[in-house]
Amino acid sequence: MAFDLRAFRTALGSFPTGVAVVTTSASAEQHMGITVNSFTSVSLDPPLVLWCLDKKSDRYHAFTNSMSYTVSILGTDHQDVSSRLARQGSHSLDGIGLNDTELGPPALADALAVFECKAEAVHDAGDHAILIGRVLRFSRHAHGEPLVFFRGKYGSLAQTS
Numbered sequence: 001m002a003f004d005l006r007a008f009r010t011a012l013g014s015f016p017t018g019v020a021v022v023t024t025s026a027s028a029e030q031h032m033g034i035t036v037n038s039f040t041s042v043s044l045d046p047p048l049v050l051w052c053l054d055k056k057s058d059r060y061h062a063f064t065n066s067m068s069y070t071v072s073i074l075g076t077d078h079q080d081v082s083s084r085l086a087r088q089g090s091h092s093l094d095g096i097g098l099n100d101t102e103l104g105p106p107a108l109a110d111a112l113a114v115f116e117c118k119a120e121a122v123h124d125a126g127d128h129a130i131l132i133g134r135v136l137r138f139s140r141h142a143h144g145e146p147l148v149f150f151r152g153k154y155g156s157l158a159q160t161s
């Protein structure tokens with residue numbers, strides 16, 4: 001029986017995730033970002049995180065060759081930014097509220113949490129690469145609702161209290 005890729009992708013969408021934007025800097029002036037939901041914590045000590053990048057992405061070489069990147073965890077207020085940075089060829093951060101970081105790649109203003117990463121490793125994984133980052137600095141906001149991605153749509157967490 002042929003493996004149904006479309007049905008596989010749809011089934012994977014049953015796993016609800018948060019949404020993050022990863023930024024990197026091609027130069028001091030030229031920053032770029034991409035929307036991802038593959039972000040995951042890996043190790044506490046040493047502090048490692050990962051995300052996966054499609055080899056077909058226009059941004060593949062920029063991110064796999066970068067020495068550092070910044071992961072910003074998005075809140076519900078960031079839905080427009082998320083959609084924009086998920087559009088093919090739409091990499092620019094112009095007009096998006098940003099905060100400077102020590103490593104260089106900017107963080108999104110009002111992100112729920114920010115992880116400044118030094119590139120630790122890039123692993124080949126089928127049609128994606130797994131990018132492992134070593135977290136050198138992080139911060140978090142105690143308030144704000146996370147942006148959620150589930151069944152191909154954005155949503156938020158239902159209030160339980």
Ligand SMILES: Cc1cc2nc3c(=O)[nH]c(=O)nc-3n(C[C@H](O)[C@H](O)[C@H](O)COP(=O)(O)O)c2cc1C
Nearest residue numbers: 035036037038052053054057058059086088089149
């Ligand atoms: C919610 C959401 C999550 C995404 N997660 C990933 C991801 O983890 N890895 C990835 O390579 N692309 C992911 N994408 C797709 C990219 O954001 C982008 O659309 C894709 O790289 C195509 O654009 P490009 O060729 O200009 O890079 C996601 C898109 C959305 C809307």
